[in-house]
Amino acid sequence: SEGPLSTFEILVDTYGLSDAQEVSKTYPFSAPDGRVNVSRASTDMLFYCSLRNITRGKPYNDAQESAPAYLYRWEHVPSYKTDETSLPECYTKVCHGDELRFVFGNFTGPNGTFAISSFEESLTKSVQNYWVSFIKHGNPNGATTAHDRTESSVIGSAKRDGSGASEVVWPRYSHADDAIMVFSDPIAPSASIEASQCDNLWDRIGYLRRHMKI
Numbered sequence: 001s002e003g004p005l006s007t008f009e010i011l012v013d014t015y016g017l018s019d020a021q022e023v024s025k026t027y028p029f030s031a032p033d034g035r036v037n038v039s040r041a042s043t044d045m046l047f048y049c050s051l052r053n054i055t056r057g058k059p060y061n062d063a064q065e066s067a068p069a070y071l072y073r074w075e076h077v078p079s080y081k082t083d084e085t086s087l088p089e090c091y092t093k094v095c096h097g098d099e100l101r102f103v104f105g106n107f108t109g110p111n112g113t114f115a116i117s118s119f120e121e122s123l124t125k126s127v128q129n130y131w132v133s134f135i136k137h138g139n140p141n142g143a144t145t146a147h148d149r150t151e152s153s154v155i156g157s158a159k160r161d162g163s164g165a166s167e168v169v170w171p172r173y174s175h176a177d178d179a180i181m182v183f184s185d186p187i188a189p190s191a192s193i194e195a196s197q198c199d200n201l202w203d204r205i206g207y208l209r210r211h212m213k214i
Helices: 007-015 017-026 035-054 099-104 118-137 195-205
Strands: 072-074 179-183 188-191
Touching (some): 007 017, 007 035, 017 195, 035 195, 099 118
Parallel strands (some): 072 179
Antiparallel strands (some): 179 188
């Protein structure tokens, strides 16, 4: 019949019938509109779980290897309203690429400059410090900090009132502790947030080319 596709039809078209049934169990939704949970599934498959799967390999986990990895998850919801004509669904939510404004310190939109909060000013400084340190030293914590997986203690953080720039020590990723950095309020390291979904679904059914149509 004609009309909008149901959420499950979209899952079947994307993942195939068998995998779509598993995805819908892991990310249950209320018919017919399950965009929020489908978006979570797509994010985990395309970005988070697939990256986590790669970085659990030997080059990133062996202390003798020279390819340390640092994983993060962006959870800060912008206080400003983005261009609602093109991205209304992103207002009051975290959308893909939100962190780029903080990396480059660019809060200009088609209708002018967004007014950011004092916390976001501090968050911008922290993010820029981490990114520049990683580019210069291969370590977001700077040249003098070893790639130590145990360093997860807070040595300062961006607070909502704007006090404090960097830095919470960003732990090197390892299979053993599954630690990532979470950019929220406050910035803090955390165990893998979607470990169950990654381990029990995506790492098991795989990251196949047919899953990349979305």
